[in-house]
Amino acid sequence: MNDAQKEKLTVRLCGPRGFCAGVDRAIQIVVLALKKYGAPVYVRHEIVHNRYVVEGLQERGAVFIEELHEIPPDHRHCPVVFSAHGVPKSVPADAEARNLFYLDATCPxxxxxxxxxxxxxxxxxxxxxxxxxxxxxxxxxxxxxxxxxxxxxxxxxxxxxxxxxxxxxxxxxxxxxxxxxxxxxxxxxxxxxFPGMKAPAAESICYATTNRQEAVKAAAPGSDLFLVVGAPNSSNSRRLVEVAERAGAKKALLVQRASEIPWDEVGNIGVLGLSAGASAPEIIVNEIIDAFAERYDVTVDLATTAEELENFPVMRTLRDVELTRADMAFVNGTV
Structure with missing residues (x-):
């Protein structure tokens, strides 16, 4: 089908979207550990809630586990990384009791x-x-x-x-x-x-969550369909779906890949809202735009409400490792 035969579709692409500084740092820690110490590097729980990222790290030599006892005794010298979501104090205590070398990728x-x-x-x-x-x-x-x-x-x-x-x-x-x-x-x-209840010294909901929700609020009104790229177990991604529906999107869905788009439910649409949760890589956003471009004459409009410049450095033990351009593209979610 050539463009002249396709229905016109405006894609309102939210910004900010996708990886936040904490996710970027966590992925970077695993990649740097693999470069410095070699495979395997163990990761307790999904480093971030995204299968594409997890599978990409598995291909590089990361091994994902749920509990520390799953690390074989002869691999206790291998690094184990704690996920960006944070862990109870009992986990590093258990790692120390087992004489494990651990790297904590908890988001700052x-x-x-x-x-x-x-x-x-x-x-x-x-x-x-x-x-x-x-x-x-x-x-x-x-x-x-x-x-x-x-x-x-x-x-x-x-x-x-x-x-x-x-x-x-x-x-x-x-x-x-x-x-x-x-x-x-x-x-x-x-x-x-409880009027005497004390608030924390600073806002607990992170900048990335707030920024992504504000962008979705701006893009959702008048959208015939709103897609959020993210995993079902990603809290911030699921919240974006809810925000889109409340803000005026006729329908909002969470998808992990373009292959999950329910084309039989898409119907006749003129405006598509599109965002991505903080653990979803940009390559999947592009994949979804390409999938719609095969079926529609697509125009992309940016709905940008903030600029994010945050950067969280990795721990000192990994700062001497250099990443290649290909490594950085993976860390940034563009490949």
Whole structure:
């Protein structure tokens, strides 16, 4: 089909989108470790929530595990990397007990939330953690503090029925990848019930989550379909789908690759919104645009609401390793 026969389609491409500085740093740590120490490099949990990235690192020699006991005894000299989502304190303690060499790729903004929670506890406060049960980041944050010190609050309904310990001051922190709007509602509900509750010293929801949600809000109104590139277990990606629907997109879907686009459901569209979660590489965004270009006469309009210049350096032990241009393209998500 030539362009003259194709229906016209405007793709509103959100910016910022895709990899954030914390994801970029985590992927870079695994690639640098492979270059410096050789394969295998073990990675506890998915380094970031994206199968394309995980499979690309596996091809380079990374081995993904869920728990440290899976590392064979004769491989204890091999590095093990902790994922960008953060881990409970028990994990590095276990690594040290097993004499393992570990590299912590926890996003610095997640580490900041850990410190905020620990500060609340140090000041004698009971900690309320706003987040999603079972998410690795929530498990990691709760695991920074003793049992019973943290209460998880997932919804406004949770806030309404919360029964914290009596006579103890409260302090809250949040998961970094939540819906800004939903989280504000939960905080308001908590403040109404507990006006003395203390906020963290700085915003817990990270810049990348906020920026991507703002870009989606700008692009969604009038979109016939909105696609978010991301994994089903990616919290920030799933929030973008919700934001798109609330902001006016007629329909919003989460897809991992172009092969997941449900073409029979796409129908007659004139405007497509497109964004990507913070762990989704740009190469998949391009793959999806190309897939639509095969079927439509595509014009890409940029919906840019912020410029991101953040950069989180890797640990000193890896700074002496040089990456090739091909390595950097993989780290940046462009191949």
């Amino acid at each position: 903004l997640v580490s900041k939330v850990h410190k905020q929670a620990m500060r609340h506890e140090r000041l004698g406060r009971h900690v309320l953690l706003i987040g999603h049960a079972g998410h690795p980041e929530v498990i990691g944050t709760m695991g920074q503090l003793p049992d019973g010190v943290v209460t998880l609050v997932e919804t406004v309904e949770d806030a309404a029925r919360l029964k914290p310990p009596e006579g103890v001051e409260l302090g809250f922190v949040t998961q970094t990848t939540l819906s800004v709007e939903d989280t504000a509602g939960i905080i308001r509900a908590l403040q109404e019930r």
